[in-house]
Amino acid sequence: MIFKLKSLLTRSLNFFVTFFVVTCVVATCVFAAPPRFSQVIQGVPLTFPHDFGAHPEFRNEWWYVTGWLETPDKKPLGFQITFFRVATEHDRANPSRFAPKQLIIAHVALSDPAVGKLLQDQKSAREGLGLAYTKEGNTDVKLGDWYMLREENGHYQTSIKADDFTLRLSLAPTQAPMLQDDNGFSRKGPQPEQASYYYSEPQLQVMGTVIRNGKEAAVKGVAWLDHEWSTAYLDPAAEGWDWVGANLDDGSALMAFQIRGKDGSKVWAYAGIRDASGRFTLFEPEQVTFAPQRTWRSPHTNATYPVEMRIQTGATVWLLTPLQDDQELDSRQSADAVYWEGAVTVTRDGKHAGRGYFEMTGYVKPLTL
């Protein structure tokens, strides 16, 4: 996933402030002593386990887990858990433990066709006092009682108590991390500085429980984790993006995205496929094409989303079909963004290939400030 970040704040109407963010045009705040953030540079290799952890010297960072679950009665559920870290420009000299130098934001969503729409919740806090943090060295993020922790053996433990449900999941890797693009240096636009560090952990085996309405259900499934950090901004011409990450049944993993310009044109695109044996195929922007097949109009926001998408990578044609049409996240009350993010089934050249998550942003208004 490519994604969000930047623009935080305020419209803190009823709940918390969240932010939303596309890497975008710089905030023009003039602070006493704005911190200098590190830049994403090509050729710097990712090192593990250090890079599983946080990179507070970069402006934005997120850990993003999506996946398909199966309930005991064989019903499918989609889930999404995201932890963001956003560095602010608050003066680094402030010794206060409350100084909001880093903000942590988390979103969670559960997609159940029986409900007909997403169940969602979100939280945000400043980092500090042991209440919210993203630690360096290994994945260890916490926001109140929501957390995601990578254990020594590489397993992830996460627990999220949302308003309408609770997720407690354990994710076990079956493959090595998939370094996107050029060994984890992932370009996001025509300019060389429009890039992030980006790796994924596809084909995670999920075991855990989902509690809804006081009823606990054991679930299992397959998930996808993205970890991405950057400082630079989205291309000014960008209006939004479409992104998919899919675990294929044969053990391979597909990730593709395109960044759309204001006129609907393709500003940038990318696709990477890694098969079960670890062979990696990378597609250049001109080899990747997104083509809407069917649209759905949101009754909540009136936005129209191409919920069925045809993606061509080289000679291969992929078709994404949503688990349910209404997987729109409307966080205008709390955050400042509306996007569609949902579970999809994937076919390759007409045949069922696997399941994944599809994200579409910028269909309501440009995600820029």
Place this chain on the structure above:
Amino acid sequence: MLSRWLLLGEWKAHLVQAAVAIIAIALGVALGYTIHLINTAAFNEFSAAARSLSGQSDLEVRGPRATFDESLYPMLAQHDHVELANPVLELDVAIPGNLHERRDATLKILGLDIFRASVMAPDLIGIPAEDKLFDILGDDAIFLSPAAMEWLGVKQGDPLQLRVGTQTITLRIAGSLRRARAGQRIGVMDVGATQWRFQRIGQLSRIELKLMPGSDRAAFKAALEQELAQRGQYLVTETADQEARIANMSRAYRVNLNMLAMVALFTGTFLVLSTQALSVVRRRHQFALLRVLGLTRGQLLKQILFEGAVLGAIGSLAGLALGYVTAATALHYFGGDLGGGFFTAVKPEVRFDPLAAILFFILGLGITLLGSAAPAWEAATANPAPALKSGSEDAALSKLATPWPGLLCLASGILFTQLPPVFDLPIFGYLAIAQLLTGGIVLMPRLSALIFSALSPASAKRKPGTVASILATLSLARLANAPNQAAIALSGVLASFTLMVAMAIMVASFRVSVDDWLKHILPADLYLRTATSGDARGLTPDEMKALASVPGIARVDFSRSSQLMLDPSRPSIALIARPIDMSDPGNTLPMTDDAIAPALLPRNAMVIWVSEAMVDLYGYTPGKQVTLPIAVPAPSFIVAGVWRDYGRQFGAIQMQLADYQALTGDRHVNDAALWLQKGVTPEQMMKSMKSLPFGNVLEFSEPGQIRALSLKIFDRSFAITYLLEGVAVIIGLLGVAASFSAQALARTKEFGMLRHIGMTRRQILGMLAVEGGLLTTLGTVLGFTLGWCISLILVFIVNPQSFHWTMQLSLPWKGLLAAALVLIASAAMAALAAGRRAVSGNAIRAVREDW
């Protein structure tokens, strides 16, 4: 039909009297209702403003001092039953600039964590500029309420200078708090930025808690209190405690104001009594005739009560309308403060309060009915046959002159003075005042008869023959033999004069005591402080050293004052640390006699000296061992003595600065008292101190200035009292004028007879003036005596019980004498004016009326 005819007939004939009674009732009701409306509006607004600062929290945890260590916050935030913990750092920050113009001006600044405050108190979230959203977390950004912007004359984007100790910091106004309450002057910043900019790293003022849905608040509170007791001294409070604290803050003042309104109503009662009594007496023949013609007692009783009720209803309704208008006007122009200084920085709006309106209406009506009851009963029970005869008027009133009720009132009044306060309020003190007043007035006819009978033969004997002596004899005879009418005429003015005397003595005693106290507590030549109040950091040890080494200083005493909350339902007390002369604390403090001799104090024990309020409110009696939550574990002290404090009615404690610094580690001070070497003037000293690096933020005062300012504030806070007194006296005088004129008309026959036996009009008028003067003199003397007694209650019971301070009695002779003379003269004039009309008629016709 008959009843309307009777009513209108009577009113047409005695419009002035009816009007005076109505005005009295109206003014009483209006005053009461105004004070009630203003107080309610101010109190509600103040509570709402205070509540808006704590949002929708269920509980609040704070320390006894202004701030406490933030380490408590993560523990509470992760507590099992806590859904949300909202950390708040609240500071009152001084505004630099013209110190005299903005004396004591501070801006309340709340340091908040927006991620939590936006849930707990969404109205306190600032709105930044569209392109500067991050300002909400900015390290130099502050959001101001519209009222604060207006008050400071700034707008979004402007810099804002604030004082931190001797330093000035500059923040940027990043936006407004659009949803702050109207009139509320506050600023909001990020809590981390607040800690940093105001040098409060690691400190919080309070943590607000929202509990998990379905939690048992009381049980959680008890458990949390127990849990926190192991970590230090913390107070777990509910919103109700905060309301109670605010209510406690102004309660004594509000109750006392309401009592003044009651005084006005009380005076009104006597005016109604006198109006109704005279009117009934005048119409004695009329009523007797009606009885003979077949009107029953019950009907007559109803008729007279109905007349009273109409007066009362009109008066009360007019009073309510007037009260509402006055309250609205006062709130609009002066705010809700009423001179008490409790409700500043809020802008309350008047709201019609139907319940209170009904209450005051009933009160006004009830009082009129009460005033009409005795005359009505007398008229209804009178035997028609003798009543038809002339000259029975005074006999009719003689029933009112039984001494027993009066004596009973006096006795119970004296008994009430011995009773303790109820709910911290001097209820029995006020009841005693009411009883003494009623008793005094009820006994007035007896007394006047006694005194004038005694005078009458004496005057007749001494100077026989002269016209003057005849006039005096006649006047005295009249007063001695028909005392009831006279007394009734006087009751209203007696009530108001008595209360005026009492209030005047009380205020004078208070003022003299405050003045003496100020002289005592300001022994130094020059005082200096940094910024005006509370949370300012004050002077650092280095700055203290620099100050003390300025040449020309003979001695310098530094002091540190801070707030300490001992009981969450009471306002904080003041803790003042300064060097105190152990061998004779009276050298430093205005001690009362209540103290332990220094020699008897245990060696090495730390001692404190408490204000009188501490004894009343917290039971800190001399010799008692107490602990104060100023360090962990709480150190214990021995109460060494009690000092007088007119500045802080909620309590204050003084302790040695050295003890304070050793216990708390707080090395800052707020104030310094300077004694200068011989030959050094305060002006020279100020000049040399101004040249210190931090000199320009020092604020100097000479004792004289402080005294003048304090007395000015004192007078301002009593302004409303003076006003109410004046109103009461004016009502009383109106009553005197009205009843004299009524009496004079009723005595037309008598004047006709006097003309027949050779008296000139002039002489009759002279007689009337003498009568009026004598009567008023008696009333004044009596009023003075009663007033003095009541002032004793005010000074020695009501004040200590409401405000927890004692004072010496002082009498403002000059003012009282002047008021008495004015009163006597105006009463004589009123009698004269009334008489002029009565004697203007034909003497023969006047006599003929008497069949």
